[in-house]
Amino acid sequence: MFSMLPSKAQASRSTKGVRSLGFYNRHTGERGQGSYWVDGDYQSEILTDFSQVLRDHRQNEAAPMDKRLFDFAYQLRESLSFKEDLHVISGYRSPKTNAMLANRSNGVAKKSYHMKGMALDLALPGVKLAHIREAALELKLGGVGYYPKSGFIHIDTGPVRSW
Numbered sequence: 001m002f003s004m005l006p007s008k009a010q011a012s013r014s015t016k017g018v019r020s021l022g023f024y025n026r027h028t029g030e031r032g033q034g035s036y037w038v039d040g041d042y043q044s045e046i047l048t049d050f051s052q053v054l055r056d057h058r059q060n061e062a063a064p065m066d067k068r069l070f071d072f073a074y075q076l077r078e079s080l081s082f083k084e085d086l087h088v089i090s091g092y093r094s095p096k097t098n099a100m101l102a103n104r105s106n107g108v109a110k111k112s113y114h115m116k117g118m119a120l121d122l123a124l125p126g127v128k129l130a131h132i133r134e135a136a137l138e139l140k141l142g143g144v145g146y147y148p149k150s151g152f153i154h155i156d157t158g159p160v161r162s163w
Helices: 008-012 044-053 067-079 095-104 129-139
Strands: 018-025 031-038 086-090 119-123 143-147 152-156
Touching: 018 044, 018 067, 031 044, 031 067, 044 067, 067 119, 067 129, 067 152, 119 143, 129 143, 129 152
Parallel strands: 018 086
Antiparallel strands: 018 031, 086 119, 119 152, 143 152
16 A cells, blocks of 8 residues: 655655744854745845854855755754754854964864855754754764864764764
8 A cells, every 4th residue: 555645755855834043143142033945945035144144253254155054954953842043153254264263273174164154063052062963963964063162063064974
């Protein structure tokens, strides 16, 4: 007997529905909230707003963020049943800022995905960092870095890997 229900894979590619996110930038105090994906279409105005909130605050420079990064953040938030804004420590980084940070710390990659708008360093207030890391790893959507001493995890849309 054949089932008429969509498979899990088909359901995840559904073109109906709404994906909403909220970001709080810990460095600037700015917030960005909105439905970035509606019935299969990314909402360019919301994506532009998100990119502004996630800009390099040191250089006041914004760049378009990878849409898949928002999907990763959305799925992470959903998997943890987290309803609040995601707290962002770092989104886009200009090459100048990245070089400065790489000189200060060996934890900063010289060719960071942050410079391509493909990475976020974030925290979810009230959720243990180890739980966020576990949930991000289970999604297998890209890179996951764990920085417990600094209080954040890193997610990116590069190859699946962890550190």
